[in-house]
Amino acid sequence: MERFKNPLVEALSKALNELFPGVVEEVLKRKIGPQDLETPPDRALGDFAFPCFRLSKQLKKAPPQISQELTAKVAPLVDPAIFEVKQAGPYVNFICNPKALIDGVLKDVLSAAQAYGTVAPKSREKWVFEYSSPNVAKPFQIYHLRTTIVGNSLSKMARLRGYDVTTINHLGDWGTQYGKLAYAIKKYANELPKEIALKDLVDIYVRIHKDMETDPQIEKDAQALFLKLEQGDADMRAIWKKCVDISMREFEKTYAKFNVKFDHYWGESFYEPQLKPLLADLKKRKVLVEDKGAWIVPVTTRAGGEIPPTILEKSDGATIYATRDVAAAIYRKEHLNFDRMTYIVGKEQILHFEQVFGVLRAMGLAWESQLEHLPTGLYRFKDAKMSTRKGNFITLEEVLELCSERSLTLMKERNATLEADQRLSDADIETIADQVSVGAIAFADLSTDPTRDLDFDVNRVVAFEGETGPYLQYAHTRCLSILKKVSATASPSSAELATKLTSSFELNLIRQLGRFPEAIERSLDQRKPSQLATYLINLTNDFNSFYRECKVMNPDDAALTAARASLVVATKNVLGHGLDLLGIPKPDKM
RNA sequence: GCACCCGUAGCUCAAUGGAUAGAGUAUCUGACUUCGGAUCAGAGGGUUCCAGGUUCGAGUCCUGGCGGGUGCACCA
Numbered sequence: 001m002e003r004f005k006n007p008l009v010e011a012l013s014k015a016l017n018e019l020f021p022g023v024v025e026e027v028l029k030r031k032i033g034p035q036d037l038e039t040p041p042d043r044a045l046g047d048f049a050f051p052c053f054r055l056s057k058q059l060k061k062a063p064p065q066i067s068q069e070l071t072a073k074v075a076p077l078v079d080p081a082i083f084e085v086k087q088a089g090p091y092v093n094f095i096c097n098p099k100a101l102i103d104g105v106l107k108d109v110l111s112a113a114q115a116y117g118t119v120a121p122k123s124r125e126k127w128v129f130e131y132s133s134p135n136v137a138k139p140f141q142i143y144h145l146r147t148t149i150v151g152n153s154l155s156k157m158a159r160l161r162g163y164d165v166t167t168i169n170h171l172g173d174w175g176t177q178y179g180k181l182a183y184a185i186k187k188y189a190n191e192l193p194k195e196i197a198l199k200d201l202v203d204i205y206v207r208i209h210k211d212m213e214t215d216p217q218i219e220k221d222a223q224a225l226f227l228k229l230e231q232g233d234a235d236m237r238a239i240w241k242k243c244v245d246i247s248m249r250e251f252e253k254t255y256a257k258f259n260v261k262f263d264h265y266w267g268e269s270f271y272e273p274q275l276k277p278l279l280a281d282l283k284k285r286k287v288l289v290e291d292k293g294a295w296i297v298p299v300t301t302r303a304g305g306e307i308p309p310t311i312l313e314k315s316d317g318a319t320i321y322a323t324r325d326v327a328a329a330i331y332r333k334e335h336l337n338f339d340r341m342t343y344i345v346g347k348e349q350i351l352h353f354e355q356v357f358g359v360l361r362a363m364g365l366a367w368e369s370q371l372e373h374l375p376t377g378l379y380r381f382k383d384a385k386m387s388t389r390k391g392n393f394i395t396l397e398e399v400l401e402l403c404s405e406r407s408l409t410l411m412k413e414r415n416a417t418l419e420a421d422q423r424l425s426d427a428d429i430e431t432i433a434d435q436v437s438v439g440a441i442a443f444a445d446l447s448t449d450p451t452r453d454l455d456f457d458v459n460r461v462v463a464f465e466g467e468t469g470p471y472l473q474y475a476h477t478r479c480l481s482i483l484k485k486v487s488a489t490a491s492p493s494s495a496e497l498a499t500k501l502t503s504s505f506e507l508n509l510i511r512q513l514g515r516f517p518e519a520i521e522r523s524l525d526q527r528k529p530s531q532l533a534t535y536l537i538n539l540t541n542d543f544n545s546f547y548r549e550c551k552v553m554n555p556d557d558a559a560l561t562a563a564r565a566s567l568v569v570a571t572k573n574v575l576g577h578g579l580d581l582l583g584i585p586k587p588d589k590m
Numbered sequence: 591g592c593a594c595c596c597g598u599a600g601c602u603c604a605a606u607g608g609a610u611a612g613a614g615u616a617u618c619u620g621a622c623u624u625c626g627g628a629u630c631a632g633a634g635g636g637u638u639c640c641a642g643g644u645u646c647g648a649g650u651c652c653u654g655g656c657g658g659g660u661g662c663a664c665c666a
Binding site: 035038039040041042045049051053054056057062063088089090091135172174175176177268291292293294295296301305306307308309310311313314315316318320321322346347348349350351352354355375377378380410411414418422447448449451452453454455457460463464465466467468470471473474475477478481482485486522525526530531534537538541544545547548549551552553568590 | 593605606608612613614621624625626629630659661662663665
């Protein structure tokens with residue numbers, strides 16, 4: 001539908017200029033553009049709407065009168081083979097004719113070599129995304145899933161829409177915790193197995209925290225060990241490396257499940273060599289000042305609000321994570337030369353990022369304005385909290401397990417009710433239950449505002465009814481199964497399509513297919529994958545209505561069958577690409 | 591205490607400052623002689639937390655309350 005906007009803007013611009021010269025420019029302070037065309041709330045009203053409220057004051061006329069005059073003026077200026085123009089109250093509405101929908105949308109979707117709505121690669125800004133960033137030597141916590149899923153989908157969408165995208169996983173692989181871990185490894189050395197697994201590291205980490213409650217000396221010794229690590233001690237380095245390797249093996253499994261990839265695994269340790277020169281430079285320039293034994297940068301928010309200063313060097317001489325984040329931003333700017341960088345990190349770190357950005361501003365780095373923190377909300381579970389420190393935490397593993405079990409149960413129940421020839425094998429059910437639970441979790445995450453906290457109820461997330469991941473997956477597999485039954489014929493010409501696809505169900509489905517690119521664009525503008533998720537639900541609703549009302553297989557009308565099959569192909573393409581963008585698996589049968 | 595985020599149907603959530611605030615779920619009622627019913631059609635359900643303000647127009651923006659969440663220098 002994107003392509004219809006420019007001719008409309010041209011016609012409107014011409015008509016407005018003839019009717020009310022200069023008024024639009026005066027009111028909007030610019031020419032009218034595609035952004036001035038709205039989508040009517042009800043499909044019956046039209047495909048595009050131009051509201052006339054704004055001009056009302058200047059012209060001293062009621063909006064409906066303006067829209068009436070404008071409608072009369074603009075109607076002859078648009079191609080009647082494409083648009084019907086209708087006034088409705090204060091709006092001028094444009095309705096795309098069926099033939100235009102088929103030529104301008106359906107043909108595009110069917111012929112696109114890449115995903116429909118693709119913009120030429122690297123034709124837009126350089127955009128860096130940082131997301132996921134789990135802590136090494138800890139299990140992948142459910143807390144990190146949101147940023148992983150949101151970051152994954154936004155960066156994929158940005159790539160599709162022509163941005164030059166770089167994705168970074170800022171692993172939490174540096175900090176005092178490795179001092180504690182090393183202390184624990186030494187203390188419990190004789191209790192550890194030969195092949196240390198991630199869960200062993202977690203166990204002793206929790207234990208050492210308990211020990212610390214009664215023996216405060218441990219914390220000081222652990223901090224001393226981290227300092228040794230930072231100073232390049234070989235033993236400490238070896239222990240640290242082992243922890244990283246053990247963790248990465250686990251993380252890779254998770255990323256494979258959700259089809260998540262990164263261009264760079266640049267953990268906190270990656271920037272370690274730059275910390276000393278950075279601190280020296282800042283001290284020399286007096287940006288960094290001493291206060292109570294620590295070295296700090298006094299900072300404000302962008303709006304000038306008061307916030308606590310940023311500590312870059314602790315009184316024991318060690319760095320903290322803010323130091324690494326400052327160094328990381330500078331390194332990335334130098335090596336990637338981004339136009340924009342988005343940190344997708346939990347909302348409890350809002351202050352942290354304000355402090356880091358504040359340091360960059362204090363350093364006089366103007367590009368600091370290109371950085372943004374997209375804070376993600378927390379999961380709300382009924383009774384459990386998520387804190388590794390207290391040893392009471394929820395891992396992604398546990399959640400996945402619960403969801404898989406739930407989906408397995410539902411699938412087995414359903415399978416038992418099917419005719420024998422439609423039943424799935426036990427092996428298939430296992431695989432599909434996994435895909436379904438991953439899809440359900442991803443959709444639950446992406447269908448709401450990423451900033452808001454999210455209620456996570458397994459029975460609600462993995463439901464086979466209503467607006468869920470499985471609903472979308474099911475529609476997709478149904479497209480596949482229809483196409484398996486319809487023998488492939490040459491794709492129909494647009495004239496054939498136009499004579500056969502005439503019902504409102506078919507035309508509305510085509511209209512909805514045409515909205516795909518703008519749904520992605522809105523997701524990116526608002527940093528909300530939920531825009532695409534909601535779009536896919538709407539698309540699937542339209543497909544299901546079409547499916548219900550319009551039989552694809554018509555043995556006595558080959559042309560109709562071919563035309564409708566084309567529509568199913570188009571739906572499968574768009575829905576499939578949408579699922580890819582959200583990281584939702586596409587089972588080939590369900 | 592201060593700062594930031596949130597408050598929409600019984601519940602979980604939508605809604606580029608625009609047309610009658612929408613979905614799902616739960617409750618109730620319908621729909622397969624034909625492509626898979628994990629579907630579709632319909633009903634009831636609202637003072638958008640409260641009070642002011644800006645605007646032609648506010649769930650959305652501003653101010654003040656109330657309620658909830660998160661954070662508040664040497665953890666990440």
